[in-house]
Amino acid sequence: MSAEATPAGVWSDMLDGNGRFVSGEPRHPRQDAERRHELAHVQRPTAALFGCSDSRLAAEIIFDLGLGxxxxxxxxxxxxxxxxxxxxxxxxxVLHVPLIVVLGHDECGAVRAAIESTGIDAPSLPPHIWRQVAPIVPAVRRVLRAGAPQGVTSENVDAEEVGRQHLRDTVGSLLQSSELISDAVAEGRLAIVGANYRLADGTAIPDLIVGLAGETA
Structure with a gap:
């Protein structure tokens, strides 16, 4: 990655890597034995990524990055x-990353579970699963309310819009929950990018940027 470890520089490098992944021309950088030995006792990541556990969302592959x-x-x-x-x-x-990427995606099972939980006579979810998806429900209800005049229900609600609203809620919750992170953003040392990954074509599309990391697409 670029030696310029600014929020904008790191995000630009990540978008370049995503472009290589989408075009089918990844470089697979920093994945050799030399890199492995270099990192045995220290790590210096240039970004943090908070994403969904979905098996199709392998962060280093999507952004054509390497170990560390x-x-x-x-x-x-x-x-x-x-x-x-x-x-x-x-x-x-501790690691002094200048960028946090919050990465959602389409066809998300957790979003779908949250939507289905709002349906009439929806079966109860196992308690741990319910606790995991419950924070997504406010986004579901907002999209349902907005679409109610057009007859939108949990059966036909736009799951991608729910996911987008939840992505923005996640970034907002992170800033509200952490004074350390919100202060770093205010001081210009850190930026947060909320992006949505599209499974079919492999693109990571920025939806929300907080701090100095460029403009949304």
Whole structure:
């Protein structure tokens, strides 16, 4: 990655890598034995990525990165929790990353489960699954309310719009939950990019940028 470890520089490098992945011309950088030995006792990632656990969302592959480039935190539906915030604070305070990418995606099972949970006579989810998807439900309800005059229900609601709303909620929750992270953004040392990954074509499309990392597409 670029030696210019600014939020904008790191995000630009990640978009370049995503472009190589989409075009089918990845370089697979920094994945050899030399790199492995170099990182045996130290890590210097240039970004943190908080994304969904979905098996199709392999962060280093999507952005054509290598060992030690990303500090990755993942759970189903990229839902904020104490462990997530603590991990990202570690990336900012100890590893000094200048960028956090929050990565959602289409066809998300956690988003679909949250939508289905709002249906009439929806079966109860197992308690741990319910606790995981419950933070997505407010986004579902907002999209349902907005579409109610047009007859939108949990049966035909736009899941991609729910995912987009939830992505923005996640970035907002992260900033609200962590004074350390929000202060770093305010001081210009850190930016947060909320992006949606499209499974079919492989593109990571920025939806929300907080801080100095460029403009959304």
């Amino acid at each position: 480039d990303l500090f990755v935190v993942r759970n189903a539906g990229q839902v904020i929790s104490d462990s997530v915030v603590g991990s990202l604070e570690y990336a900012v305070a």
